[in-house]
Amino acid sequence: MNIGIIGYQGDVSEHVEIFHKLSREYKRDIDPIIIKDKRYLKSISGLIIPGGESTTIYKFLKEYDLFEPIRTMVSWGLHVMGTCAGLVLISKDDPGSRVRGMNLLDVKIRRNAYGRQMDSFSEFIDLEGIGRFNAVFIRAPVIEEVGDVVVLAKHKGIPVMVRSERVLGLSFHPELTGDTRVHEYFVEMIGGEGYTSIPERKYTIEEFI
Amino acid sequence: MPASAADLQSGDDLIKRGFAKMTKGGVIMDVTTVEQARVAENAGAVAVMALEKVPADIRAAGGVARMADPQRIREIMDAVTIPVMAKVRIGHISEGYTLAAIGVDMLDESEVLTPADPFFHLFKRDYKLPFVCGARNIGEAVRRIFEGASMIRTKGEAGTGNIIEAVRHMRMMNEGIALIQRSDDSTLQIMAREISSPYLTLRKETYKGILPEGTPMDTQALFYNISLDDIQDGILSILTEIKQNGVLPVVNFAAGGVATPADAALMMKLGADGVFVGSGIFKSQDPTEMSKAVVDAVQNYENYELIGQGSSGLLSMEGLDIGQIPKDMKLQERGW
Numbered sequence: 221m222n223i224g225i226i227g228y229q230g231d232v233s234e235h236v237e238i239f240h241k242l243s244r245e246y247k248r249d250i251d252p253i254i255i256k257d258k259r260y261l262k263s264i265s266g267l268i269i270p271g272g273e274s275t276t277i278y279k280f281l282k283e284y285d286l287f288e289p290i291r292t293m294v295s296w297g298l299h300v301m302g303t304c305a306g307l308v309l310i311s312k313d314d315p316g317s318r319v320r321g322m323n324l325l326d327v328k329i330r331r332n333a334y335g336r337q338m339d340s341f342s343e344f345i346d347l348e349g350i351g352r353f354n355a356v357f358i359r360a361p362v363i364e365e366v367g368d369v370v371v372l373a374k375h376k377g378i379p380v381m382v383r384s385e386r387v388l389g390l391s392f393h394p395e396l397t398g399d400t401r402v403h404e405y406f407v408e409m410i411g412g413e414g415y416t417s418i419p420e421r422k423y424t425i426e427e428f429i
Numbered sequence: 430m431p432a433s434a435a436d437l438q439s440g441d442d443l444i445k446r447g448f449a450k451m452t453k454g455g456v457i458m459d460v461t462t463v464e465q466a467r468v469a470e471n472a473g474a475v476a477v478m479a480l481e482k483v484p485a486d487i488r489a490a491g492g493v494a495r496m497a498d499p500q501r502i503r504e505i506m507d508a509v510t511i512p513v514m515a516k517v518r519i520g521h522i523s524e525g526y527t528l529a530a531i532g533v534d535m536l537d538e539s540e541v542l543t544p545a546d547p548f549f550h551l552f553k554r555d556y557k558l559p560f561v562c563g564a565r566n567i568g569e570a571v572r573r574i575f576e577g578a579s580m581i582r583t584k585g586e587a588g589t590g591n592i593i594e595a596v597r598h599m600r601m602m603n604e605g606i607a608l609i610q611r612s613d614d615s616t617l618q619i620m621a622r623e624i625s626s627p628y629l630t631l632r633k634e635t636y637k638g639i640l641p642e643g644t645p646m647d648t649q650a651l652f653y654n655i656s657l658d659d660i661q662d663g664i665l666s667i668l669t670e671i672k673q674n675g676v677l678p679v680v681n682f683a684a685g686g687v688a689t690p691a692d693a694a695l696m697m698k699l700g701a702d703g704v705f706v707g708s709g710i711f712k713s714q715d716p717t718e719m720s721k722a723v724v725d726a727v728q729n730y731e732n733y734e735l736i737g738q739g740s741s742g743l744l745s746m747e748g749l750d751i752g753q754i755p756k757d758m759k760l761q762e763r764g765w
Contacts, residue, residue, distance in 0.1 A: 228728060229454035229475060231447075256728075272451050273475040273511055280473070280728065305451075318470075318510060331510060337534035337558055340444045358447050359512065359534070396447050 221410065224264035227254035228280040230272015230305060234395040235403075242400045248407065256280075258289045266299040266410045269306030271358065271393050274331060277305055278319045291322050299386045299410045300324060301403075307389040308361050325389045326367030327382055333362035334391075345392075347381055348372040350401050355380065355392035363391055383409070442579070445559035448535065449580035449680040452476055452512075452703055456693065456724050457682070459483050459707040461501075463508040465716070472720035476512040476534070478705070479505040484541045484588030484760070485708035485746065494542045496524040499531050506532065514561070519764050520546020529558050535580070537561045538573075540763035541587045541707070548631040550764060552653040553577030563684065565598045565761055567605025568624045571671075572765075574679055575663045581677055583701075584761040585685015588708050590748035592692045594761060595685045599699045602681065609671050617672065621665035627765045628652045628660050685761070688713075688745045690726035690736050697730035712746035719743055 225235045232254060239252035253260060255267070267290065269277070281287045294300055302310040302325070311329040313321040319331065334340070334357055342356040349372065363379045369389075373381035380391045388409060394402035455475030460466040461483060469477045481497040482490065496517055506513045512534035517524045519538055524545070528536055538551055540563050553560040554577030563584035564570035570581045583602065585595030612620065628651050636646060648657035655663075670678050683696030684705035693704045704727050706720075713719040722739030729735050756762065 227454075231450040231453060233453075234450065272453070273455060275470060275511055276455055276473045276475050276724075336506075336532050337448050337512065338529070338532055340448065342443055356443055356447055358444060358451060393447060396443060396450070 221249060221266070221407070222251050222253050222264045223266040223268065223407075223410075224253050224255040224260065225268040225270060226277065226281070226286070226306070227256050228272075228284075229276045230270045231393070231395060232270055232272075235268050235270050238395050238398070238400050238403045241398070242403055242407070245400070246404065248404075250407065255286075256284065258284065258286050261286070261289055261293055261298075264298070266301065266406060267293075268406075269300065269302040269309050270395070271304035271306060274305035274308040274319045274361075278309060281309070287320075287322065291324065294324055294386060297386070299388075299406070301388040301390070301406045303390045303395065304358065304360055304393055307363075307391055310387060310389055311361075311363075312367075325382065325384055325387045326369050327363050327379070327389060328365035328367075329361045330364050331361050332359045333364075334360040343375065345373050345375055345380065347402070347405075350405055353394070353399060353401065354397045355394070356396045357392045360391045363389075441554075441557065445577075445579040446679055448512075448559050449561070452580075452682075453680055454727065455703045456720075456727050457514065457703065457705045458710050458720060459705070460505060460711070463504050465711055466505045466509045466513075468717055468720055469710070470509045470511050472717070473724040474511060474720065475703070476514055477505065477509060478514045478516065478537060478707075479533070480516060483708040483711055485590070485712050486588075487541060488588040488758070488760070494518075496521070496528060496542065499527070502528070502531055502533060516542050517551070518542040519544035520549050520551055522551060525551055525556060529556060533558070535559050535561060538578075539563060540584055540760045544763050549628075549652060550576055553579075555653075561682070563761075563764065564602070566601040567609065567671075569765065570602060570605075570677060570681075571624050571664055571667050572627070574667050574677070575660070578679065580680045580682065582682040582684040582705055583696075584764075585683070585687075586749075586751055586754070587685045587760050588749075589686050589751065589754070590688035590709060590712070590746040591751055592686045592688065592695065593751060595683050595687065595692075595696060596699065598685070598761075599683055599696060599701060602677075603700055606671055606675065606677070609668055610675055612672065617665060617668045618661075620668055621661045624664050624668075625657060625660045628657065687723070688748060689743070690719075690722040690739045693723045694726040694730035694736050697727055703727065708746055714744035719745070 236252045310324040311321040345355045369382040371379045457476045458469040479502045514535040515533045516537045516539040559579035561580035562573035562578040583598035683701035688709040
């Protein structure tokens with residue numbers, strides 16, 4: 221299974237490393253692919269939008285014309301996981317914000333609302349279906365309102381991990397501690413080991429790329 | 430105070446080094462005003478460095494360069510949503526805590542400012558905020574990481590618009606890493622002793638003149654209560670980690686002389702995780718276009734057509750020949 225990682229900026233290599241580890245230790249056939257060009261979107265079953273600076277990643281998603289194609293691909297079956305800055309980008313669009321959302325996940329986000337770096341923290345949190353997990357929050361966005369999503373974890377009453385059918389969003393970084401379980405959960409979401417790829421016939425990529 | 434590898438991997442390090450990781454693949458720009466900070470943010474900078482003067486102006490002004498006016502820093506923090514960093518003088522414990530209290534996101538213990546302590550850099554593990562530090566070679570980088578730096582950058586020669594020193598330092602760093610990888614354990618131990626020796630400077634100077642030459646030296650409590658043995662152990666564990674992974678255990682940026690999009694691309698090509706641009710943006714003729722072109726060049730550092738397009742019509746800052754700078758005016762000579 222190919223999993224893409226938006227590779228403009230941020231902790232891209234950490235996600236790649238986790239998938240390599242998952243492949244090695246759990247004998248799963250997962251190839252992480254760094255994506256900067258929309259042509260490669262068609263070869264993946266899942267997509268990670270990593271942490272980094274959301275304004276910078278947003279700028280490149282727009283400039284390289286990936287913003288809309290990702291939205292379209294999700295409607296056709298692509299699964300997406302957004303962490304921290306990535307969560308900001310997949311959340312409900314706020315036209316007043318410097319960083320616009322893709323409306324892939326029905327949550328309202330406020331950027332950097334946990335505070336500046338001084339307020340960054342890590343804490344063990346119970347994740348539904350995963351267990352205790354060392355969650356690292358770095359200038360994290362706050363999930364202010366949740367709509368039609370399942371809340372998988374909360375910290376001090378605030379949701380920090382939510383999902384819909386195909387989209388998983390986390391306000392923390394699951395890729396910094398070497399723990400592979402959140403990524404494994406995402407792989408299960410896509411369709412586990414039996415999953416091959418999104419059937420090509422559902423669309424022709426050339427229609428919009 | 431024990432200085433074990435376990436210490437360096439504490440929860441704090443996860444968060445501090447994690448912050449630095451979020452800047453990878455990005456450009457961090459020196460800014461002196463709210464307007465400049467906005468230009469940087471709009472160009473796609475991953476963070477800004479809030480300063481009173483860019484390095485070229487600090488160099489021209491001479492005198493003592495200190496941390497920036499807190500009010501200036503706060504204004505910049507209020508103006509942009511990206512992280513804001515600030516520079517602290519080498520070894521100036523109080524400036525460090527003052528900047529931390531203001532709430533900046535990262536501190537740069539920088540040779541661009543006039544050093545405050547002739548003997549020691551800050552013990553950065555004492556701070557909750559992450560630090561970036563300059564280094565000319567692997568030895569300096571390892572000492573700074575031992576002290577708690579969460580990010581390393583080449584020193585280069587700031588404010589010159591001349592890339593040669595940044596290239597020198599990046600090549601020295603890469604060569605150092607390669608050498609460590611080829612070294613056996615006994616060689617690593619020799620390196621650890623050698624790299625640790627500058628921590629003895631204060632003790633040696635104290636002995637001079639009050640005890641006869643050759644008196645065995647007490648090596649307890651050399652640096653923030655850490656003994657020479659513990660310093661060497663800590664440094665050895667960092668060297669061992671570098672040998673295993675083939676990279677520094679923290680993010681490694683380029684800085685000091687980046688003046689054009691091609692300069693930025695060159696540093697990425699040499700293995701930098703990202704680029705600091707000091708004077709290069711706001712001393713150029715069109716900072717808005719220059720900042721965008723540099724961000725694009727870092728992103729596409731092997732797309733030479735794009736770098737050429739981005740550079741077209743851009744007038745860079747004037748450059749300085751390193752050979753014409755007297756040794757005592759070289760900022761890279763500050764710190765050890």
